[in-house]
Amino acid sequence: MRDLFSDSVEICPGMVLLRDFADSAALQGELESVLMAAPLRRMQTSRGSYMSVQTSNCGQFGWLSDRQGYRYSDIDPLTGEPWPVMPVIFRQLAETAAELAGFPGFRPDACLINYYQPGTQMGAHQDRDESDCDAPIVSVSLGINARFFVLGSERRGSSIPVNLSDGDVLVFGGPARLFFHGVRKLKFSEHPRFGPVRWNLTFRKAL
Numbered sequence: 001m002r003d004l005f006s007d008s009v010e011i012c013p014g015m016v017l018l019r020d021f022a023d024s025a026a027l028q029g030e031l032e033s034v035l036m037a038a039p040l041r042r043m044q045t046s047r048g049s050y051m052s053v054q055t056s057n058c059g060q061f062g063w064l065s066d067r068q069g070y071r072y073s074d075i076d077p078l079t080g081e082p083w084p085v086m087p088v089i090f091r092q093l094a095e096t097a098a099e100l101a102g103f104p105g106f107r108p109d110a111c112l113i114n115y116y117q118p119g120t121q122m123g124a125h126q127d128r129d130e131s132d133c134d135a136p137i138v139s140v141s142l143g144i145n146a147r148f149f150v151l152g153s154e155r156r157g158s159s160i161p162v163n164l165s166d167g168d169v170l171v172f173g174g175p176a177r178l179f180f181h182g183v184r185k186l187k188f189s190e191h192p193r194f195g196p197v198r199w200n201l202t203f204r205k206a207l
């Protein structure tokens, strides 16, 4: 690991962590409005099991998983309506973080919202449902801490652990864009504003 500037760390080439970079309280207010229009739901995988994490989306496109597999859609199947507009402070945060991490010109059209309660996790996976993998992924953590892990271009082998706290922003692109990654089972703790939960916002260029 190498310091780029005071509170940013290069986890591996193409992956940069901006610690405490996001205005968590401001994002929290916008998040509540988004979820009024597009409530959380538990998505099914193509194999028929349910993800432990609950999700929603905002922006032009939303990420979906069901028996047909993974895809992006401009309509929320729960409401039959377009996804809520991506709040301006969400988009600005993602664009600024990408630029600082060395990916200028990032214009996200999708923001996946993940909701973790203690005991939930996200298994090792690649983010590869986006048609433009030249664009990075910008991932914002809110609420209680999580143990994120990064493998390489293969699902197996040793992983790099990354502790993610409220306000941390992780950007991965370039050589790390398709690296396998995931989140270990969440331990119980409480955040003063969010309570015993974690939120993750991932900004993508879907189409």
Ligand SMILES: O=C(O)CCC(=O)C(=O)O
Pocket: 112, 114, 122, 127, 139, 141, 148, 164, 181, 182, 183, 200, 202
């Ligand atoms: O919750 C996180 O920090 C990671 C989420 C993630 O990898 C994803 O939504 O694809």
Ligand SMILES: [Fe+2]
Pocket: 125, 126, 127, 181
């Ligand atoms: Fe991911």
